[in-house]
Amino acid sequence: MGYGLVAAGAVRAGDVLLQVPKAMWEPVSAEFAHEQASRRAPAFVRHVEGIHAQLMAGDTGGSERFVQHVLLAMHVLFERQGDSKSVAAPYVGVIQTPDVPLFWDDKELLPELANTATAR
Numbered sequence: 001m002g003y004g005l006v007a008a009g010a011v012r013a014g015d016v017l018l019q020v021p022k023a024m025w026e027p028v029s030a031e032f033a034h035e036q037a038s039r040r041a042p043a044f045v046r047h048v049e050g051i052h053a054q055l056m057a058g059d060t061g062g063s064e065r066f067v068q069h070v071l072l073a074m075h076v077l078f079e080r081q082g083d084s085k086s087v088a089a090p091y092v093g094v095i096q097t098p099d100v101p102l103f104w105d106d107k108e109l110l111p112e113l114a115n116t117a118t119a120r
Contacts, residue, residue, distance in 0.1 A: 027088035030068035033075030045071065 005018060026032050037045050052066045063069065079092040097103055101112070
């Protein structure tokens with residue numbers, strides 16, 4: 001289902017186990033997503049920042065990183081639907097859709113709901 005990393009020997013605190021060059025992770029980073037969104041859809045970024053300000057002003061427990069999370073999620077969605085030649089395409093292409101009811105169609109969902117209060 002995924003990839004993993006296993007140490008072949010003893011690992012001490014502070015040992016570097018894996019280094020990934022910035023050029024490999026930057027296209028799928030929150031900072032890159034924010035830069036891209038600011039350039040391509042500045043009104044959307046302002047809208048998300050406005051929602052964030054409202055969340056932080058109230059007693060909603062808003063996250064300091066709300067804007068980053070929303071813009072990164074949107075960036076990944078757009079990259080999945082976009083140009084296969086994009087720098088991020090190889091990384092975004094391996095992200096699997098989680099198998100959760102949110103993504104099920106009626107054929108999968110309805111039998112699971114049989115005999116529940118939701119189905120009644």
